[in-house]
Amino acid sequence: MYRRAFLTAGAMAALLPGAARAAEAFEVTRSRKEWRAMLTDAEYRVMRDEGTERAFSSPLNAITDKGTYHCKGCDQALYPSDTKFKSGTGWPSFWAPLEDAVGTKPDPGLFGTRTEVHCDRCGSHMGHVFQDGPEPTGQRWCMNGVAMYFAPSAGGAKVVG
Secondary structure: OHHHHHHHHHHHHHHOOOHHHHOOOOOOOOOHHHHHHHOOHHHHHHHOOOOOOOOOOOHHHHOOOOEEEEEOOOOOEEEEHHHEEOOOOOOOEEOOOOOOOEEEEEEEEOOEEEEEEEEOOOOOEEEEEEOOOOOOOOOEEEEOHHHEEEEEOOOOOOEEO
8 A cells, every 4th residue: 555655646746847846945936927927838838847848949059159058047157158069969968067057856757767957046947967978077968948048258149049
């Protein structure tokens, strides 16, 4: 009986988007209603319900300018452009985030456990990190462009994913 209850609870937690995130405390917090009001449907699905945007759909993929990628949920700087690389996966990819910018947690799924990445200031889901990236880290921080915007270093216009 206990095993069945444990398995049922685990399955329910896995099915509820953002369930694990709710237990964490973040510097920037908003109600579901406030998040809905500030985000588009696509942004909300990715950032708050831990969805994934369609591959090759983000304008951030094509950016090669110097600057910084920021969280759309709280404006926190996440990734410097000098860590971005072309992974061929269809999502903006980086070999490292800025220090103290993101958090990670296990993301169990049908095909194994991945490592989920979220903004450590507001908890917004950004993507996943994999161990198949380039040197110097060997990591591929594969992010959803819809969850970020690009701020160029000097004089350029902000680009929204």
